[in-house]
Amino acid sequence: MDRQFSDRVEAGRVLAAHLEHLKDRSDLLVLGLPRGGVPVAKEVASALGAPLDVLVVxxxxxxxxxxxxxxxxxxxxxxxxxxxxxxxxxxxxxxxxxxxxxxxxxxxxxxxxxRGDRPFPDLEGKTLLVIDDGLATGSTMEAAVRALRQHEPRAIIVAVPVAPSHVSSSLLSAADEFIAVERPQSFMAVGQFYRRFDQTSDEEVREILAAHTHSGE
The missing domain is CATH 3.30.1310 (Ybab; Chain: A;)
Structure with missing residues (x-):
């Protein structure tokens, strides 16, 4: 039986455990894809001691x-x-x-x-960890990776709690590394792998980013 995460917070903590090799890297920046990817990215950024920002695609x-x-x-x-x-x-x-x-x-x-008045971060030479709450087709994430390449980062790592098994090949050709906790053969929608999958609001995204920035994490 396929695993179900209780919510995006648990999914982020589980995902973070698969990314411990990136902990405390000085060049690491975590980017969450809004809306649902931001709560997951927040947990990962906190666990890895990395700054958090948002990538709108x-x-x-x-x-x-x-x-x-x-x-x-x-x-x-x-x-x-x-x-x-x-x-x-x-x-x-x-x-x-x-x-x-x-x-x-x-x-x-x-x-x-x-983001409010905060400028978009400088991505050149950074290791970018790009996170969503899951992938269905992977097309938006692939577009995100190709867009990020224009900023000349050191590396782009895509990490998600769940993605269908067939997605990995296209993303691996675009990203430097692709990590998915679960890669089920049977996949209808990202929400089937969460017990609670409420829509994340713009307000929640803003509050998460503001709290992470002000905490100095």
């Missing part, structure tokens, strides 16, 4: 197929486009510009909501 959806990513934008002003896919789907420049503008507005809103 917005997929650029193909016209009529919003789940199909033709690119992504992310915190720090990064934009990644899948030029081959855009050409293959005959996405016009105007349609692409409209989608970018739409997602930029949402990204900016979330950035202000979560």
């Amino acid at each position: 917005r997929k650029l959806g193909a016209p009529g197929q919003p789940e199909l990513a033709i690119g992504a934008i992310a915190s720090g002003g990064v934009q990644v486009l899948s030029r081959d896919l855009i050409e293959q789907l005959h996405v016009s420049a105007s349609r692409l510009a409209t989608e970018i503008e739409k997602q930029l507005k949402e990204l900016d809103r979330r950035e202000r909501q979560y």
